[in-house]
Amino acid sequence: MSEVRTKAALAREAAAAMSRLSTADKDEALLRMADALVADLDAIIAANELDLSRGRANGTSESLLDRLKLTPARIEGIAQGLREVVALPDPIGDVLERFDRPNGLHIEKRRVPIGVIGMIYEARPNVTVDAAGLCLKTGNAVVLRGGSAALESNRRIVETLRDTLRRTAMPAEALQLIEDADRASVDEMLKLNGLLDVIIPRGGASLIRNVVMNATVPVIETGAGICHTYVDESADPAMAEAIAVNAKVQRPSVCNAMETLLVHAAFAKRHLAALADRFRERNVELRGCARTRDLVGWAKPATDDDYATEYSDYILNVRVVDGLDEALAHIRRFGTMHSECIVTADDANAERFLQEVDAAAVYHNASTRFTDGFEFGFGAEIGISTQKLHARGPMGLPALTSTKYRVTGNGQIRQ
Numbered sequence: 001m002s003e004v005r006t007k008a009a010l011a012r013e014a015a016a017a018m019s020r021l022s023t024a025d026k027d028e029a030l031l032r033m034a035d036a037l038v039a040d041l042d043a044i045i046a047a048n049e050l051d052l053s054r055g056r057a058n059g060t061s062e063s064l065l066d067r068l069k070l071t072p073a074r075i076e077g078i079a080q081g082l083r084e085v086v087a088l089p090d091p092i093g094d095v096l097e098r099f100d101r102p103n104g105l106h107i108e109k110r111r112v113p114i115g116v117i118g119m120i121y122e123a124r125p126n127v128t129v130d131a132a133g134l135c136l137k138t139g140n141a142v143v144l145r146g147g148s149a150a151l152e153s154n155r156r157i158v159e160t161l162r163d164t165l166r167r168t169a170m171p172a173e174a175l176q177l178i179e180d181a182d183r184a185s186v187d188e189m190l191k192l193n194g195l196l197d198v199i200i201p202r203g204g205a206s207l208i209r210n211v212v213m214n215a216t217v218p219v220i221e222t223g224a225g226i227c228h229t230y231v232d233e234s235a236d237p238a239m240a241e242a243i244a245v246n247a248k249v250q251r252p253s254v255c256n257a258m259e260t261l262l263v264h265a266a267f268a269k270r271h272l273a274a275l276a277d278r279f280r281e282r283n284v285e286l287r288g289c290a291r292t293r294d295l296v297g298w299a300k301p302a303t304d305d306d307y308a309t310e311y312s313d314y315i316l317n318v319r320v321v322d323g324l325d326e327a328l329a330h331i332r333r334f335g336t337m338h339s340e341c342i343v344t345a346d347d348a349n350a351e352r353f354l355q356e357v358d359a360a361a362v363y364h365n366a367s368t369r370f371t372d373g374f375e376f377g378f379g380a381e382i383g384i385s386t387q388k389l390h391a392r393g394p395m396g397l398p399a400l401t402s403t404k405y406r407v408t409g410n411g412q413i414r415q
Helices: 003-018 023-039 041-057 062-068 072-087 125-137 148-165 183-189 205-214 237-249 265-281 290-295 324-334 347-356
Strands: 095-100 106-113 116-121 141-145 175-177 198-202 227-231 258-264 285-288 315-321 339-343 361-364 401-408
Touching: 003 116, 003 141, 003 175, 003 183, 023 041, 023 072, 023 125, 023 148, 041 062, 041 072, 041 148, 062 148, 072 125, 116 125, 116 183, 116 205, 125 141, 125 148, 125 175, 141 183, 148 175, 183 205, 198 205, 227 237, 227 324, 237 258, 237 265, 237 339, 258 265, 258 324, 265 285, 265 290, 265 315, 285 290, 290 315, 315 324, 324 347, 339 347, 347 361
Parallel strands: 116 141, 116 198, 141 175, 227 258, 227 339, 258 315, 285 315, 339 361
Antiparallel strands: 095 106, 106 401
């Protein structure tokens, strides 16, 4: 059998054992995993440096290298993320409904593990730990397939975690890493019905599109992040500047970073030139509509292709609009239903924006960078779902569960 099928089969077998674990068993395993990451910090960073060196040689951009890079502080943060997952309530076994039927049947609807989760993602080795922690906490086995850019980092991290699991009640086979970097390994995962219960893609638009279009295994779609901030006429200039700059430059490589700034024409006339200077000070390239370029002479022209691009880099589109209607129309056309923000002092405009924008997270006077499992208090997240079935927005522990009806009787038969 291929590596993919072999490891998925091992995970499927381990899933049965996972369903018998107590919360205490799972939490102990996660705490040991966190400690092991810190203890193995030097080896993990050495493996990560191999990936970074290969990326530099291949001309990978600095923003993408930043996504790939592990430091002692980042590894400590990743380990802390596991500890925070331990501190969260275990949803498995939660009774969502209970009721009795006239014939005496007692029915309970409870949360249960999904089973075996396949995770396909790109060059962010922290996702390896986040996905493992969330899946294992919810009693799921997990098959990870990271991008080739992070192969050495992922291999070392999973080796560390599996070695740790062998000293716990949790089966090490519940955590699998596909090391085959050929795209064929992804294509094979997409068809593993009966071994994988669901696939979650996390990465760029092309990866997600490939998974959604070609998978026969059910998919939870995490979407690309073409996120917008609309600065309304009544916005406080200092607030607008702080939110817009944070949304773009705090970490431009992530999916909740802003890609397009929409500015009301009246606000733009008074404040856009100064706001643009704040971006230029931070080495952000601006691409703007004709009205933007009239106010910001150094901005480059923006095309429809630009508005439809998730840059994940220090590039920002700017468009001047005549009001909320035009801003909403632009978001409907180019948005990816991820995270959208309005900065305004007009409560009616804020309410209309929050009500009409179709996105997983909508913001009034706050940066889109908060669309994150940690920031929402969910612990580490497995992704940001932009679909509408099963889960939407940052996916924490409850999103990785299914439900089961438990029916208790005393001899009832159906007439």
